[in-house]
Amino acid sequence: MTSIRSILVVEDDSDIANLVCMNLKKEGYEVVHAGDGRKGIELFDQGLFDMVMLDLMLPHVDGMEVCRHIRSSERYVPVMMVTAKSEDANKVAGLEIGADDYVTKPFSIAEVLARVKALGRRVEMLTKLSDESGEKALEFGDIRIEIDKRIVLLNGEDLKLTQKEFEIMRILSLTPGRPYSRRSLCEKAGVESFDGTDRTIDTHIKRLRAKVEKDRNRPVYVLTVWGFGYKFTDKFC
Amino acid sequence: MGRVVNKLSVRIVAVLAAGFGLYEFFVWGLLGAESAWREVQRGAAEPSGWIRPTAAVLAGILTAWAIDWCVMRRLRRLNRDVREVAGGDLARRLGSRAEDEMGELAAGINLLVDALRDNFDELRTNDELRRRLVANVSHELRTPLTSIQGYLETARNAGPVSPEISSNLDICHRETRRLARLVQDLFQLSKLDTRQLEFHHETMSFVELADQVGLAFEQRMLEKEITFQTSLPDDALYVVGDGNRLGQVITNLLGNAIVFTDRGGSITLECVQEGSQVICRVIDTGVGIASKDLPHIFDSFFHLEKSGSRNLGGTGLGLAICKAIVDAHGGTLQVESRQGDGTTFWFSLDAAAEPELVEPAD
Ligand SMILES: Nc1ncnc2c1ncn2[C@@H]1O[C@H](COP(=O)(O)OP(=O)(O)OP(=O)(O)O)[C@@H](O)[C@H]1O
Ligand SMILES: [Mg+2]
Numbered sequence: 001m002t003s004i005r006s007i008l009v010v011e012d013d014s015d016i017a018n019l020v021c022m023n024l025k026k027e028g029y030e031v032v033h034a035g036d037g038r039k040g041i042e043l044f045d046q047g048l049f050d051m052v053m054l055d056l057m058l059p060h061v062d063g064m065e066v067c068r069h070i071r072s073s074e075r076y077v078p079v080m081m082v083t084a085k086s087e088d089a090n091k092v093a094g095l096e097i098g099a100d101d102y103v104t105k106p107f108s109i110a111e112v113l114a115r116v117k118a119l120g121r122r123v124e125m126l127t128k129l130s131d132e133s134g135e136k137a138l139e140f141g142d143i144r145i146e147i148d149k150r151i152v153l154l155n156g157e158d159l160k161l162t163q164k165e166f167e168i169m170r171i172l173s174l175t176p177g178r179p180y181s182r183r184s185l186c187e188k189a190g191v192e193s194f195d196g197t198d199r200t201i202d203t204h205i206k207r208l209r210a211k212v213e214k215d216r217n218r219p220v221y222v223l224t225v226w227g228f229g230y231k232f233t234d235k236f237c
Numbered sequence: 238m239g240r241v242v243n244k245l246s247v248r249i250v251a252v253l254a255a256g257f258g259l260y261e262f263f264v265w266g267l268l269g270a271e272s273a274w275r276e277v278q279r280g281a282a283e284p285s286g287w288i289r290p291t292a293a294v295l296a297g298i299l300t301a302w303a304i305d306w307c308v309m310r311r312l313r314r315l316n317r318d319v320r321e322v323a324g325g326d327l328a329r330r331l332g333s334r335a336e337d338e339m340g341e342l343a344a345g346i347n348l349l350v351d352a353l354r355d356n357f358d359e360l361r362t363n364d365e366l367r368r369r370l371v372a373n374v375s376h377e378l379r380t381p382l383t384s385i386q387g388y389l390e391t392a393r394n395a396g397p398v399s400p401e402i403s404s405n406l407d408i409c410h411r412e413t414r415r416l417a418r419l420v421q422d423l424f425q426l427s428k429l430d431t432r433q434l435e436f437h438h439e440t441m442s443f444v445e446l447a448d449q450v451g452l453a454f455e456q457r458m459l460e461k462e463i464t465f466q467t468s469l470p471d472d473a474l475y476v477v478g479d480g481n482r483l484g485q486v487i488t489n490l491l492g493n494a495i496v497f498t499d500r501g502g503s504i505t506l507e508c509v510q511e512g513s514q515v516i517c518r519v520i521d522t523g524v525g526i527a528s529k530d531l532p533h534i535f536d537s538f539f540h541l542e543k544s545g546s547r548n549l550g551g552t553g554l555g556l557a558i559c560k561a562i563v564d565a566h567g568g569t570l571q572v573e574s575r576q577g578d579g580t581t582f583w584f585s586l587d588a589a590a591e592p593e594l595v596e597p598a599d
Contacts, residue, residue, distance in 0.1 A: 013380050013384070015384045015388075016380065016383055016384055016387070019383075019384060019387040019388060019391065020387075022391065023387075023391060084376055084379045084380060105379040105380060105382070105383040106379055106382040106383040106386050106387075106417045107383060107387075108386060108387070108390060109387050109390045109391060110390065199592070199595045200595045202592070202594075202595070203594045203595050203596065206594070215471075217442060217444050217445060217448075217471065217472065217473045218444065218445060218448040218469070219445065223449065224441070224442075224445060224446075224449075224480070226437075226439075226441065226446070226479070226480025226481050226484065227437035227439065227479060227480055227481055
């Protein structure tokens, strides 16, 4: 069972909207379509959606604006951004304001469905962690992250991470595959970047890798997103 | 006609005045001053001819100053203005409105600047138009391509159809994907050509990049039963570059190697530091390239007749893009191949120092 059941699709091209909705419905999701940004915000406020698929170029209110609106609401709802430009700047901007994932047009339906599923697993993992009775630990291959005790184990052995290193590990691993910019990682992990370049995070990552990875020059868990920041591997999802 | 007469008379008066001034200065000024000085030396208390020489010297100085004021000052201003135009301020016009040589010179220069600016504007508009055209076309093509590709995909998965329809749908789908790649590649190549592709250079570990790209190929190598080796040193091998684009180069080279290597062959991805260079090689034991084709291998749309890669979904832009990216990093992409023996593509980049650690506060 996946924890994503209803999806809001915000897309102005009716053929593509129809295509996406049709295929999502076939997979058993409930789907609602909004043809522009304003309608998207309206519908989002009315209904309880588990996910939003959002085109970046929309009439009236653009995708970025809609994404900001969704992020300002209290409930965490994953957002998958759809861009027609393969321009990195767009992806970066989208991820920076809180999109969880993105696909670039022309995308394949199989790819979109796979990513929706992956986002579903992510949400599921998060709900399990916030569940009071549940065990608060994440496992990826040989790595075990115990959120409550704030420790990371490699094959059962405590890696003795510093507070900051643990914070970075926790943030990244909660959303495997989601890229974090250096800046947002600094902010979220409470790392001060005194030289203004956010490179302080690189130092923490380097030390973290030295503890977590078998070969720190060829990392498997904490991966680089070139020109942007870092992400946790989604190999185990 | 009136203007010419007017100018002529002004000029005659000016020349006469200057001549008179000079005559006064030399004959009466200098000679007079000298004879007055001699009189003083001979003991005369009051030299007789003081006034005229003094006035003559003053007149000479005044004349010189007047000439300087009229001619040199304007020349200097002209010079300053011309320099500003040369500095890139094509909107600037030279000020002199006088109806003389200086004015005409200024007007001539103004005409030149006008012509320059028109040419410049036209060039800029053309470039801008071309840039917008390519960007728009490729953007506009993406939406219909998404539709076509998606509906074809949906149709293929819709359920059992006759083998003929199924095979037709497969062809349509494959060709659409090829078209999508072509649009993407053309867009990128055009941006590379006009140097509009942005590069985000940073100091990065080349080994980490090569390792990641190599990992992504393992499955495909396995499927084609190709022995795939990544030979990477223990060091990080730092370079200054754009990781996404350099990754694209390695991806393209490995992609080609898979296509042109038969089942059972082997491919190696190797990175080494040699002197001050980081060298990346993609070595395959595939079909190889004939020596007569080697010089054209980096040209856009180049396919070998025999290789038939047209049918393998290639667009013939891959290597052209790789070369442009490596060039933009100050490196060179090279190839070595013998037909039937396999091919080695390699490029080198300047090695960089390990980035300094910024000491964290905790
Ligand atoms: N490793 C290789 N072995 C043999 N021939 C090669 C190899 N790499 C490239 N070639 C030849 O060079 C040609 C151009 O390669 P290029 O990558 O530019 O285009 P492509 O692979 O045909 O299309 P695409 O644009 O999709 O990459 C190929 O068609 C092939 O004939
Ligand atoms: Mg190729």
